[in-house]
Structure formats: C-alpha cells, structure tokens
Amino acid sequence: MSKTDLKLLIIQPSHYRSKTDRTIFKTKRRQMVPLALPYLAALTPREWTVTLLDEQLEDIDFDVPVDVVALSAWTLHSPRAYDIAAEFRRRGVKVIMGGPHAFFYADEAAEHCDAVGVGEAEPIWKTMLEDAAGDRLQKIYRAAPLKELNDLPPPRYDLLDLKKFGPFRTFAVQSSRGCPFVCDFCSERFYLGGRYRWRPVDQMVAELERIKNKGSHFFFGESNFGGKKSRAMELMEGLVPLKIRWSTLWSSNLCLDTNFLDLAQRSGVMHVNIGIESIDEEMLQGMKKGWNKASRYGEMFDNLRKRDISYSLNFIFGYDDEHPDVYNATLSFLEAHKVPAAYFNILTPTKGTALFERMKKAGRIIDPEDIDRWPGQVCHIWPKNCTPGQMEQRIQTMYRKFYSMRSMVHRLPFPRTRSDMSSWILNLTERRMAFSSTGNNDFDIY
Template identity: 45%
Template sequence: MPKLLIIQAATYRSETDRRPMRIKKRRLVGVIMPYLAALAPQGWDIKLHDDAISEPPYDEHFDVVAITCRTVSAYRAYEMAEKFRARGAKVILGGPHATFNTAEMAAHCDGLCVGEGEEIFPQMLEDAAAGRLKQIYRRDTPASMVGLPRPRWDLVDMNNYVFYRPFVIQHSRGCPYTCDFCAERRLLGDYGYRDRPAEEVVEDIKACGGKHIFFAASQFVGHKGRCMDLLEKMIPLKVNWSALFSPRFGLDENFLDLAKRSGLLHVNMGIESISQGTLTTMHKSVNHVDTYRDMIQNLNKRNISYSFNFVIGADTDTPDVFDETLNFLMEMKVPAAYFNVMVPMRGTPLYDRAKQDGRIIDEENMDRWAGVKCYMKPKHMTAEELVAGVKRMQKRFYSLPNVLGRLRFPPRSYADFANWEVCLSQRAVADSDIMNEFSEF
C-alpha cells in the first residue's frame, strides 16, 4: 500500500528569520488537507501534517509527499520538498502560488498541480505509483461543483484545534465581482462564481460533526436565491456559522433575517474604503459609502458579529486616509477591522498598470513575507509612510481603551464573544507585526 503525506506549509517568521511560524492550536479546522485526502484513489495510506503546529516527520517513509502552499508559504514549501526528495519521496506541489509562478514551483518538485485538484490530483498519485509522474499537470476547465467527495475529517488530529473547533466547509468557488486589485477570481481560471448544491453542503456540515462552521468562499452570496435555499435547509442543523459576503447584503433585511435564523454568527465584509471615489477606482462600485451606516445598524439590531476589510494605498488615498478611516470606525463602533496595504498581485489589472508604469517595488519578494509591506509606489505618500500609517491604524484601533470603547463588556451573547475573540487575536497581530489575515486555512 503506497504511503502519502499531505502537508500544509507554514510561513517563515520573517525574511531574516527562516524558522516556521508556529502556533499551539488553530482556530479553524481547515478543509484543504482533508479534501485532498478525499481525492486520493483507493488503497493509499494517508497522513496529514500541519506545518504550523510541528515539524514534519522527515524520518518516516512516504512514497509521495504532497505540499500545498500560498505565496507567503512557498519558500517554506520548497525547503520541505528538498528534504523529502533527498529521502527518496516523490514530491507534489500545488496551491494558489502555482497559478502565476508555475516555472518557479516546478523547479522544486517532481510534479506540480496547477489549477483545481479534482481529476488532476488523483491522476498524479496514480502516475507517481506507476513511476510515470510528469513535471506539470494543468487543469484548464472548471471542476464540477456537484458530487464533491466528503473531506476526510477522520484523518485530522483534533488536538491541534481550539475547543469549539469551527470547521471550514466548501460552499462555492470564484467571485461574481472583478475588483481591480484582487486575484482571487483568476486563481481558479476566471470561471466566475460557482456554488455547490445545498443538499450536499448540508450533508458535509452534518458529517463534520461541528457546531461552528466557516464557509470557505471569497463571496458566500453569489446566487442569492440558491444561497437562501441553503440557509433554509441549515435552520434544523442549529449551527453557528461565519462567512464573507458583500456589504450590499447587509442592506437586505429579508436575507439578514433568514441568515440570523440559520445561525449566522459573524460576517466579514470587503468594505475596502470609506471613499466612493476610491471604490470606483477599485472597480468596487457595488459598495456604496452612503449606505454603510444603515448596513451597520442592520447588523447591530440583529446582534450579528461583523468585521470589515480595508485596502489602503489606492492612487486616490492621501495621508488623511488613516485618520479618516479610524474616525469612521470608532464613531460607528465597528467591532473589528483588517487593514491591508494594496498589493499589485499578478493576474490583476492593477498589476498590469503598475508593471507598465514601473511602480512595482521588489517584485521578486512580493507577498512572500509575513507583515505589513508595500510593493507598489503610492502616488500621494512614500512607501514607508504607507506602511507606517497602516501599522499605526492597527495599533490604535486595537489598543485596549479603543477596544473597550467599542465592545460590550462583559460579553453576553455568542456575537459578543465572537467580537472579543477577533479583537484579541488582532491585538496580537498589531503587536507582533505578523501578516494581517482574516482566515487561517
């Protein structure tokens, strides 16, 4: 029986500290590794390993080692790949980094998976077992979202997770929007938004055995009617769930009422900016600044926990953006926010323009390292001023006096506890200058 090790690569602590960033327990039970295990053909002995928890088992024999990574964890993936290849294992690499960095990744493995893993990953394992593994496997068609195999939750070591263990569930892929700075849609082949049948999502929720669910999708509400059908079917499950969806659905009271009844605990929204002009340049005109207050009131009166994402560094942003954004957040008592420097990611119109104009800074290292960094020359401030401003926003917003001014203490509901958990975790981010991310998977 061939042995397969599936690894999720950690990030390095910094550009100068090439040690993996380790944590004691994860907050989310990720879906990537158990889903890859579910794609494996019958007859494989499979083990999962989370590199963020502990060092991989280099001394154990494996026929194939599959490592999934993002750009920020790619160098760590290459380090592990070299060690396992030196021990005789065939190494397969894959993940979002492969889409725009194919040649780079292919140089560090025996086989590279580019695109969605359905059909490709099982074929790679069969070829590896038969001694015919090719260098690059690429999927150029969208995978069907019907009949996806159930993740192998039985292979996950639950001791690596917090006690309430929110499970990540696949609901959809892609995004119906085309924001100027976001590469998410292009990472999967630019096939638009696709969601799974509601019945299959419900069965996955039942199978995981958890009562806290996080939907792994850049946009939870792509097809409103089908999404509301899913929410109706979730009501009997009595779970608490979190997701990311557009602020415009925070104005839809019928949707929010149903979402609340189905167990909505926390929603993360891509606000991006409090300037309508900046949103227009981002191709984010679906957001309307003059509706933000109504949207916040809708969430508050239903006691729904929420957080906002901001992207700072657009060509319309001046040094005033930092204080103006913070003042808005404090005035509205927004529970939690994520402050990100605009990055010209490969595959986006923003990247094409920045490349043509010679504004990209250190492209080789773009998005490679944890922390707040600037990779595109801003128009109205220096790169150093932009980074310093974002760091200052984080520290001020998550200072204890400001947190106490926004959140209810002591907490009295699940939503209160969710707000406090997000704030406390982001206080650690602000203090340590690690990467500001909404999710861990």
C-alpha cells in the same frame, strides 16, 4: 513503486517569520480546522495510505517511509515549501505541489518539485498519483475548471488529530467556488474560477450534518457566500434545522437586504467579513467596487447590529488619489459607528490582476517576485504620496490605534451575547498582533 502498498504524505507547510528570520512559524493549537488537507485525502484512491501533516502544529520527520509527498501552498508558504521539497527529494522521495501559489508560479514551482498541479484538484489529482506510482510524472498538470460542484467527496477529517484544534474549533467548509465580481486588486477569481459555481444544497447540508458531532461552528471559506443570492438563501433555509453557528464572507450590498439578513440570522450566522475597502465613493469607483455604497454604510451596520450579527471590515490603502486624511478619517468613522473589527491592508498588486500589470508597466513594483512571500503588512509598491516605509508605518499605527484598549472599550458592547463575545475575542487577538514586536498582522495563527 508497489501499487498495493503506496504511502502518501500531504503537508500544509508553515512559513518563515520574515525574510531575514528563517525561524518556522509554529503554534500549539489552531482554531480553524483546515479544508485542503482532508479534502485532498478524500480525493485520493483507496490503494494509498494517507497521512496529513500541518507543519504549523507538527514537526516534519523527513526520514518517514513515504512514496510521495504532496504540498499545498499559498505564496506565503512557498519559501518553506521549496525547502521541504528539497529535503524529501534529497532522500529520493517524489514531491508534487498544488494550491494558489502553483497556479501563478507553475514554472518556478516545477524547478523545486517533481510535478506541479495547476487549478482545481478534482480533474488531475488521481492522474498525478497514478503517474507518480508508475514513475512517469510530468512536470506540470493543468486542470480544466469544473463545470459543476456535484457529488464532491466528504473531507477526511478522521485523519486529523482534532484535539490540536481546541474545544471550540471551527471547521472550514466550502459551498461555492468563484466570484461574479471583477475587483481591480483581487486575484481569487483566477484560481477559484471567474464562473460562480455552487454545490447542491442537499449535499452541502448532508456534509455539515456529518461533521456536526465534531463541532457546531463552521466557516464557509469562499470568495462570496452570496455570489448568487437565491442559492445562498436556499442553502440558509437548509441550515436552519441544523442549529449550527457559522461565519463567512459576503458583499456589502447583502447587508441592505433585510430578508436576506433575517434568514441569515435564523440559520445561525455569527460573523461576516465584508470587503468595503474605502469610505470614499470615488476611491470605490476606481477599485471597480461601485456596488459598495459608502453613503449607506451606517444603514448596513445598523441592520447587522439589530440582528446580533458580528462583523469585520476590510480596507485597502495606498491608491494614488486617496486623500492624505483618509487614515484618521477612517478611524474616526469606525469609532463613530462602533465597528466591531477591521483589517487595514496595503494596496498589493497580486500577480494576475489588472493592478499588477499597470503597476509593473509603470515600474512601480519594488520586487514583483517578492509579493506575498512574507508575513505582515509589507508595501510592495512605490506609493505616489509617501515612501514604502511610511506606508507600512501608517498601517501599523492604524492597527495600534484601532485595537487600543481605549478604542475597544468605546466600540464594543459588554459581552452579553455570543456575537459580542466573538467580537471581544477577535479584538484581543488582533491587539496582540498589533502590539507585537514585528507589528505583523498574521492571520495564519488561526
């Protein structure tokens, strides 16, 4: 392989519509401009000519002249990623893979690819490409976690066709990695790091300034934007002069901090997603989310509403001790508080979590290797108080009731502000999925 004319194709695979329907999921346009592809391109040495391809938006030409194909995959994408890898390897092209799926299933992925990168890309990406060029690829490369997030290169958004992301596109950016919390069901802290790290504020602001002329709405795609509150407030101070609009995820306790919320409002926050998980205090303790104070949820919502901050809530159902009325009680609670948007999730024992180990030991996981490989709300466990099919039906019913037109008209204000409009658009999108033929809650459309 010539070291002066190296061609690299980085692919974000799509996914199959279901376990039985191997049709590739496609969309004509995304709202969210992804971060993984352009950031990997930014890490790539200059001797490589890089092409980026989002399979959800474009078809793959398997006969394109290329030296190396890199696949970035979540577990949802893995069945399709393996098929893509097979097609290129059949043509003699080297294939490497990384992403969250490779972190938990490195040995499995290595059976389908020439090399697998486990962990953060920065310490190993250049080495993997050098070894590919020198025909000396190892099967698995494991990265030591970065101690700091200083001097990260700006993503190569210039390699994307931004017209495919619409006129109101949102750029995914990242100002921190890791999470200081240890939730019973969450695996993110494993592949993003248990140690919370953040980028210097001046570097993050400079990156947003460079992107701003391409679009002024940003999504901070990280586990917890407020993982270190003082740092988050310093960053928000830096966002104020940019006059951008942004969204993110943060913990419920921050919704009780009026100084934090005032600054978030001044810095341009438009929407925040919050994992409150349950309206039952005892259930929250079992999830190891004791910082969620169900008795103060109403206060949280009022604080957000007063500042015209749109929000959405995440819930998890399927714990052994949950009350059988929790489904209807949750819907009544959401309507009473006029909550703009909510996501209802079935308890899923993701690989790497304490929940996974407990459920596997008890023989309650239906098929451990099947978890997260297919879209939609799938029950992967044997629930204590119902069948897996009944659990799936309960969640589908919740979606259809919550996103019914009657519920939307009752919960949502007349769209006078951008926040109101954002809530209506989000509800109409979720309604379309809730009432689709499959009932899949497929966030990949974004």
